[in-house]
Amino acid sequence: MSKIISVHSFRGGTGKSNTTAGLAALLAAEGARVGVVDTDIQSPGIHVLFNFVETGSVHSLNDYLWGKCSIKEAAHDVTSHLQGVKGRVFLIPSSIKAGEIARILREGYDVNLLNEGFRNVIRELALDYLLIDTHPGLGEETLLSLAISDVLVILLRPDQQDYQGTAVTVDVARKLEVPRMILLVNKVPQAFDLDEVRSRVEQTYGAEVGAVLPHADEMMTLASADIFSLRYPDHPVTLGLRRVVEMVKA
């Protein structure tokens, strides 16, 4: 059985794209076939982590949504960029061309087509997991991806703005009856006690906390040039992501 995993946060810059790429790489390292969709159409970014370059003829999610290609044609095997990975990672990028971003924002698109695309790509590429990197907030495509997720990973920073927004997201996910919700606290400053943060977040939302990840200077320095969890396999951030991988697999 394949699983759809959405990685979301109410606010931006929480680490969604890095987390999605890290989870994809760790799952694929164990031999899984993993699809990664960039549904952050307004501000795409995860392709950078996979060193994927959009050249003229390369199909993106935008092309699929405009009926220019099949979803499979928009899925690109990026495994060769991932050292020592036994499985496969297929990236469905969102276009980084200004005109294409503007057009999709102006004209919108059929969210049902997105849903159909997810189902088809899982089947056609025999995926074990489909990971969805989302746009922050609660836009229409986000609501769809939450609604169809088997697992929803919600990222938040230990920040009052994040706390309030996350409460809204958790509430929506409960109403949509998402089968499993995992909170992931990211970018926690050194001065904070990780266990204390965990129990406070757990109590606040009554939801399970997958991991509490410290702010890592190494990640800022890597600056999305590579997948952190492959580059730093023993770092506390990677160990936390591994725990989430185990939860996702269960």
Ligand SMILES: Nc1ncnc2c1ncn2[C@@H]1O[C@H](COP(=O)(O)OP(=O)(O)O)[C@@H](O)[C@H]1O
């Ligand atoms: N635990 C962390 N420690 C330090 N920097 C992080 C951490 N997680 C993410 N980052 C950095 O935060 C920035 C935003 O991450 P990104 O994954 O693009 O977030 P989002 O997709 O939610 O906007 C990137 O520069 C990334 O390297």
Ligand SMILES: [Mg+2]
């Ligand atoms: Mg992102």
